[in-house]
Amino acid sequence: MPEGGAVVDTGVAPVDTGVVVMRGGRGAVCSVDAECADGLVCARGADLAHTCTIPCTHDAECTPNGERCAVDRLAGAPTRAVCGLVDPGAGEEGTGCERDSDCGSNYCVSRVCRFFCNADAQCAAGARCIAAPMLAGLRACGFDAVTAPRTDEFVVHDGPMGVDRPTERVFEAAPDAVSFSLWVQDLEGRELIASVVRLTAPDAATWIDGNTWTITRDQPIRDILAMDQINSVLAPSSDTLRVQSGRYRYFAGLFNDRAAMTSVASRRARVVLRVKRAPGGVLPATGTLRVRFYFAPGAGVTAATAMANTRIQTALTGMRSAYAGVGITVTAVGYEDVSGADAARFATIDAQSEIDDLFTRRPDGRADEVNVFFVRSIAASVGLEGAIGVAGDIVGPPGVHGTIHSGVVIALDGTFNGGGARDLLSNTLSHEVGHYLGLWHTRESRPACTTAGQMDCSPFGGVDPISDTPTDNAGAARNTMYWAAAPGLLMFSAGQGKVLRSSVVVN
Ligand SMILES: [Zn+2]
CATH class of the missing domain: 2.60.120.380 (Jelly Rolls)
Known part of the structure; x- marks a missing residue:
């Protein structure tokens, strides 16, 4: 019998006297990374529940737990992003914030919530996936400042x-x-x-x-x-x-x-x-506008003769002068003939559908060009009140080609008006391209519409939305964008210039 109940040394080595820790799974409460199972880390920054979770680069990695990829700020250690829940109602990417915890990402930069990403496609359109400001090694949706207009x-x-x-x-x-x-x-x-x-x-x-x-x-x-x-x-x-x-x-x-x-x-x-x-x-004070001229067969001018054609070149000079007044340099980047076996039908425009077809005749091209189609005439039967020029839309598709609105059309006969100093071509060219870039008439010919279903009236009060264009008829008529063309009217206001330079076609 052993004496005194003392434990007999069995000769076996003593067991480990350290505390055995079960390493926590996802969601287990923790205070250091070592307490979490392999592949997991312990979220322990302010504003996050202190639980085992996974590091992340994007919200999609955090599903289906309902968590977001959020900043885990660690005292004395690199900041990182982990899947966590800041506040179910916290702000989305791009929304305003006062403090980090206002954002689902726990990341407020310059008073805007930013979210983590590893590809541009994860960001809202307009934003890019860039190096996260103040967070080394992480990327977030946002904007690098531009150093030149872009x-x-x-x-x-x-x-x-x-x-x-x-x-x-x-x-x-x-x-x-x-x-x-x-x-x-x-x-x-x-x-x-x-x-x-x-x-x-x-x-x-x-x-x-x-x-x-x-x-x-x-x-x-x-x-x-x-x-x-x-x-x-x-x-x-x-x-x-x-x-x-x-x-x-x-x-x-x-x-x-x-x-x-x-x-x-x-x-x-x-x-x-x-x-x-x-x-x-700050909207740039200057810009460049590229126009490409197309000539319908039978219009009287062709791509081969346009550069030596006095009317075309005089009109271009006048247009350059009008746009230069608001800081825009106009460049005629090409002269081409409208092609296709049926192109002869565009010499005289007889129907709106012909204008639509004509505008589709440039199927593709640069995103910073306006298409100008010259025809001989636009027939009264088109129902455009004797128009001598037509813009595809106000504002036209910006650098989008091949649609039924992708250009302006100008009648060479209709603008002639006796020729010489009476010629309306320059004014019409400036005017229609002005529409295409987003300008409305300073004043319309018809009275303003007063009821919603009214016909034969001018929408939106019958004047443009620009603050510095005259609204009286005599004043409005001294502007390129008056409803009726007149020779020599080659000016835009400063306010119109702002809209023209805002166009994403002008660069
Ligand atoms: Zn017009």
Whole structure:
């Protein structure tokens, strides 16, 4: 019998006297990384639950736990991003914030919530995946400041799109954004209606609202909302609207045309955002406009003779003078003939459908050019009240070619007006391209519409949305954008110049 109940030394080595720790799985409470199982780390910064989780570079890695990829700030150690839950109601990318915990990412930069990413496609249109400010080794959606004016394009959607079912989308404008164009384009046909039907600015102001749209009242962005095939909007479309930085919400889509009784379920379509940015968010005082001239067979001038044609070159000189007055250098970058076996029919434009067809005759090309089509005449039968020039839209598709709105057409006979000093070609050329870039008439010929369904009246009060153009008839008539052409009227106002330079085609 052992004495005194003392333990007999069995000769076996003593067991480890250290504390055995079960290393925690995902969600286990912890205080250091070593307490978490392999591959997990312990979130322990302020604003995060102190639990075992995974490091991350993007929200998608954090599903399906409902967590977000959020900053874990560690005293004395590198800051990192981990899957965690800051606050279920915390802000989304691009929304305003006062402190980090206001953001689902626990990351507030210059009062804007930023989210982590590893590819541009994970960011809202307009933003890029860049090195995260103040967080070494991490990338977040945002903007590197530009050092020179720049225009960036973001293809938001390119593929099948349900007709009559616009979806809400967002994009983000950089702090130095000065203007943007947004458009929706039917890639398969021309008979459906395309529309940017709603646009809400970062401050929640509604800039476009299809539900309350009427011809009697302007909206912050002036636009005819329903256009066949393609509808583009330009912000700012006046000299008083300023592009805000931050998150915009919009609906853009294709719609069946009740008048044409179309019934289409789906179409291939494209939604595109193009943003112009400049250092400090200051609209550049100068820019360059590239125009490309096309000549219909029988117009009286051809690509081969245009450079030596006095009328064409005099008109171009006058146009250059008008645009130079607001800082824009006009460059004629090419002279081409309208081609195709049926091109002769464009010599005289007899119907709106012919104008539509003509505008499609440049299928592709640079994104910073305006197409100018010269024809001999536009017949009265077209129903355009004897127009001597027509712009494809106000504002025209910016550098988008091959659509039924992709250009301006000018009648060489109709503008002649006796020739010489009476010639209207220069004024008409400046005027129609002005429409295409976003300018409305200083004053319309018909009285302002006063009821929503009214015909034979001028929308939006019958004057432009520019603050410094005269509204009286005599004053308005001394401007390139008066409804009627006159020889020698080659001037834009400073306010009109701002809209022209805001165009994403002018660079
Ligand atoms: Zn006009």
